[in-house]
Amino acid sequence: MTTDTLEIQMIERLARALPRSPRQLNALHASDAELVHLTGTTILAVTTDGIVEEIATGLYDDAGLVGWMSVLVNASDLAAVGARPLGIVVCETLPPTMGPEDIAALQRGIADASLAHGLPVLGGDTNAGSQFQIVGTAVGLVEGAAPLTRVGAAPGDRLFASGPLGLGSVFAFTQLSRAASPLPSSRAPRFRPHARLHEGAMLRQFASACMDTSDGLLATLDEIGRLNGVGFRFTLPVEGMLHGAAHGLAETLHLPPWTMLAGPHGEFELVFTVPAAKADPFRCAAAAEGWTPIELGEVVSGSGTTLMPVEGSITLDTGKVRNLFLECGGDADRYVTALVAMHESATAAPAAPPDRTLGST
Amino acid sequence: MTTDTLEIQMIERLARALPRSPRQLNALHASDAELVHLTGTTILAVTTDGIVEEIATGLYDDAGLVGWMSVLVNASDLAAVGARPLGIVVCETLPPTMGPEDIAALQRGIADASLAHGLPVLGGDTNAGSQFQIVGTAVGLVEGAAPLTRVGAAPGDRLFASGPLGLGSVFAFTQLSRAASPLPSSRAPRFRPHARLHEGAMLRQFASACMDTSDGLLATLDEIGRLNGVGFRFTLPVEGMLHGAAHGLAETLHLPPWTMLAGPHGEFELVFTVPAAKADPFRCAAAAEGWTPIELGEVVSGSGTTLMPVEGSITLDTGKVRNLFLECGGDADRYVTALVAMHESATAAPAAPPDRTLGST
Numbered sequence: 001m002t003t004d005t006l007e008i009q010m011i012e013r014l015a016r017a018l019p020r021s022p023r024q025l026n027a028l029h030a031s032d033a034e035l036v037h038l039t040g041t042t043i044l045a046v047t048t049d050g051i052v053e054e055i056a057t058g059l060y061d062d063a064g065l066v067g068w069m070s071v072l073v074n075a076s077d078l079a080a081v082g083a084r085p086l087g088i089v090v091c092e093t094l095p096p097t098m099g100p101e102d103i104a105a106l107q108r109g110i111a112d113a114s115l116a117h118g119l120p121v122l123g124g125d126t127n128a129g130s131q132f133q134i135v136g137t138a139v140g141l142v143e144g145a146a147p148l149t150r151v152g153a154a155p156g157d158r159l160f161a162s163g164p165l166g167l168g169s170v171f172a173f174t175q176l177s178r179a180a181s182p183l184p185s186s187r188a189p190r191f192r193p194h195a196r197l198h199e200g201a202m203l204r205q206f207a208s209a210c211m212d213t214s215d216g217l218l219a220t221l222d223e224i225g226r227l228n229g230v231g232f233r234f235t236l237p238v239e240g241m242l243h244g245a246a247h248g249l250a251e252t253l254h255l256p257p258w259t260m261l262a263g264p265h266g267e268f269e270l271v272f273t274v275p276a277a278k279a280d281p282f283r284c285a286a287a288a289e290g291w292t293p294i295e296l297g298e299v300v301s302g303s304g305t306t307l308m309p310v311e312g313s314i315t316l317d318t319g320k321v322r323n324l325f326l327e328c329g330g331d332a333d334r335y336v337t338a339l340v341a342m343h344e345s346a347t348a349a350p351a352a353p354p355d356r357t358l359g360s361t
Numbered sequence: 362m363t364t365d366t367l368e369i370q371m372i373e374r375l376a377r378a379l380p381r382s383p384r385q386l387n388a389l390h391a392s393d394a395e396l397v398h399l400t401g402t403t404i405l406a407v408t409t410d411g412i413v414e415e416i417a418t419g420l421y422d423d424a425g426l427v428g429w430m431s432v433l434v435n436a437s438d439l440a441a442v443g444a445r446p447l448g449i450v451v452c453e454t455l456p457p458t459m460g461p462e463d464i465a466a467l468q469r470g471i472a473d474a475s476l477a478h479g480l481p482v483l484g485g486d487t488n489a490g491s492q493f494q495i496v497g498t499a500v501g502l503v504e505g506a507a508p509l510t511r512v513g514a515a516p517g518d519r520l521f522a523s524g525p526l527g528l529g530s531v532f533a534f535t536q537l538s539r540a541a542s543p544l545p546s547s548r549a550p551r552f553r554p555h556a557r558l559h560e561g562a563m564l565r566q567f568a569s570a571c572m573d574t575s576d577g578l579l580a581t582l583d584e585i586g587r588l589n590g591v592g593f594r595f596t597l598p599v600e601g602m603l604h605g606a607a608h609g610l611a612e613t614l615h616l617p618p619w620t621m622l623a624g625p626h627g628e629f630e631l632v633f634t635v636p637a638a639k640a641d642p643f644r645c646a647a648a649a650e651g652w653t654p655i656e657l658g659e660v661v662s663g664s665g666t667t668l669m670p671v672e673g674s675i676t677l678d679t680g681k682v683r684n685l686f687l688e689c690g691g692d693a694d695r696y697v698t699a700l701v702a703m704h705e706s707a708t709a710a711p712a713a714p715p716d717r718t719l720g721s722t
Binding site for chain 1: 375378381382385389397408410413414417450464469472481482484485488492494498500
C-alpha cells in the first residue's frame with residue numbers, strides 16, 4: 001500500500017454513517033461523479049464542487065476565473081464518467097464588499113463556461129456572507145452503456161492522458177510562489193481549461209478506468225492505483241507529457257520536470273486506462289476525431305508510480321506526494337523545496353523500500 | 362402590482378444572460394425546483410440551497426440543526442414540485458476552528474434528515490474556509506404527470522396550507538430577538554421541520570399551484586400572487602392558521618397574530634391552490650391519508666393579500682412586507698416594531714391605494 005492520504009481519511013470519516021441509495025452504482029471515491037440508476041439503461045450523473053480555498057488563498061484572484069472554474073470543475077467530473085451534460089445549478093456566497101463589476105465578471109465567467117461546455121445554468125441560490133465562494137452542482141445523463149468510473153484498470157492496460165499536463169501547476173505556482181515573482185512574466189498565464197466532455201463520452205467504448213486531473217497527475221494516478229490495487233510505469237519521458245509552459249517553468253527554475261506533475265492544482269485533462277486489445281481501435285478512433293491523446297505508459301501490478309525522467313528511473317510514493325502539500329501548510333514554495341528534496345533522495349537511493357517499489361527498468 | 366421585492370430584482374440581475382436549457386420546463390422563479398425534461402413523461406427536479414446567513418447571524422447556532430436544515434430545505438423544494446426524491450449531494454465549508462464534536466453533530470444532522478426524508482446522500486465535497494456554511498443540492502424525479510409549479514392559480518381556486526403556520530417565526534424570533542430573552546423559555550424550541558414530500562406527490566393530482574413556505578407565508582403568497590397576477594382572501598381567521606406556539610408568542614408579546622406569518626424564516630409547509638371543482642375530491646383524498654390540510658381562503662383577481670384577523674379586515678402589500686426585513690437590516694426587533702407600525706397604519710386607514718386593494722369584506 002502507498003501512504004493513506006489525509007484527504008481520503010477525512011472524506012471517509014465524514015461519509016461514515018450517511019445513508020446511501022440502493023440506486024447508486026458507485027462506491028465512495030470510485031468515480032468522479034455520483035452515478036444513480038434511473039430507468040432501464042439510463043444513469044444520472046451528479047457532481048458538486050465548491051470553489052473556496054482557491055479564492056481564500058489568492059489562487060483565483062479574478063471573479064471571471066472563479067465563475068469559469070465553478071462550471072468547469074463540475075463539467076470535468078461529468079466528462080470523466082462519460083456523461084452528456086444536462087445542466088448546472090450554482091450557489092453563490094457574495095460578500096457585501098464585492099462590487100457590481102466583480103459580480104458582473106463572475107456571472108460572465110459562469111455564462112462563458114456554460115456556453116463553452118453546453119452545460120446550461122438551470123438555476124441557483126444567492127447568499128450574503130463574509131467569504132466569497134461558489135458551489136456548482138452539475139447533472140448529466142449516461143445512456144445505453146456502462147459509465148466510466150475510476151475502477152477497472154488492470155495490469156497490462158495502456159495509460160493515457162487526454163492532453164499535455166502541468167498547466168495547472170504553472171498557473172498555481174506563478175500565482176502563489178514568491179520564487180515566481182522575479183520571473184520575466186510574473187503574471188500568471190490566462191488559465192481557462194476546457195472539460196473533455198466529448199472525449200469522455202467517446203472513452204466509454206474503450207477505457208477501463210478514467211479520472212480527471214483536477215488534483216494534478218500524481219494525485220490522480222495515486223487514486224486510480226489505490227482503487228484498483230495497481231501501479232504505473234511511464235514509458236514516455238516526463239518531458240513528453242508536459243505542456244510547453246510547464247517544461248519552460250521547470251527549466252527556468254531548474255526543477256526536476258516531474259515536479260510539474262505534482263502540483264495539487266491540475267489541468268483538468270482526463271487520465272484513463274485502455275485494455276491492450278482495445279488500444280489500437282482506440283488510437284484509430286481518436287485520430288479519426290482529430291484528437292491526439294498522450295500515451296504515458298502502462299498499468300503494472302503492485303502499487304506506486306514509476307517515473308522515468310531523462311536522467312534515469314525513480315520510484316515515487318504518490319500517497320506521500322499527495323500528503324506533502326498539506327504537510328507544507330499549502331505553501332507553494334515550501335512544497336517545491338520538499339519535492340526537490342524528495343527527488344534528490346529518490347535519485348540518490350533509487351531502490352525504495354521493497355513494499356512499494358516496482359523495480360527500476 | 363405589489364411592490365417589486367429587492368430579492369427578485371437581485372436574482373433577475375444575476376440570472377440575466379446565463380444560458381438556459383431548451384429542456385428546462387420552468388421559467389425563472391416559476392417553481393421551487395428546476396424542472397428538466399429527461400425522456401417521455403419523466404422530469405428531473407434539481408434544487409440547490411445554501412445555509413449561510415442562518416449560520417452567520419446566529420439563527421442556527423447548533424451544528425446538528427445546520428446539518429438537518431441543509432437536507433430539509435432541499436427536500437422541501439422537491440416536495441413543492443411533487444418529486445420523488447433520488448438523493449442529495451452536500452458541499453461543506455468547515456472552518457479550522459470547528460471541533461470534532463461539532464463536525465460529528467453536523468454529519469449526524471445530515472444523516473438524520475436524510476433518513477427521515479428518504480433522501481440518500483449521494484456524495485459531496487469538503488472545503489476549508491473561515492466561514493462555516495453548507496450547500497445542499499437535491500435531485501428527484503417527476504413521472505407520469507405534470508409537475509407542480511408556482512404557476513396555475515386562478516381566481517376561485519381554494520387556498521390551503523399543508524399544516525399550521527408560524528413555527529419558523531417563533532424559532533427565529535426566540536433565537537434572534539432581544540425582546541425574547543426575558544420570556545419564560547428564552548431558549549428556542551427544538552426546531553426540526555419535516556418536508557411534505559408525501560403530500561406534495563399527492564397534490565400533483567389536485568393542486569393548480571404550489572410553493573413551500575421556506576420564506577414564511579406572506580412571502581410565499583406574494584410570490585404566487587405575483588406569478589399568477591392574483592390576490593388572496595383569507596376566510597379563516599389568522600388564529601386558525603397558527604401553530605400553537607406562534608399563537609402563544611403573539612399573545613405574550615401583544616403582537617398582532619398575523620405578524621407571526623410575516624417572518625422571513627418559514628416553517629416549510631406547502632401552500633397550494635386547488636380549483637373549486639377539485640376541492641371536494643382533494644379533501645376526501647387528504648382525509649383518507651389521515652392528513653388535515655388547513656383551508657386558508659381563496660384566490661381572487663387583482664393582487665395583494667387580504668387578511669382577516671379577529672379585530673377586522675386589513676389589506677397588506679405583501680411585497681412591502683417582504684422588503685421590510687431587508688430595510689430593517691435583518692434586525693428581528695426592528696422588524697417586529699415595523700410590522701406593528703404597519704398594522705396600526707393599516708387598521709387606522711383600512712382603504713389601501715386602489716391599485717393594490719381588494720376591498721375589505
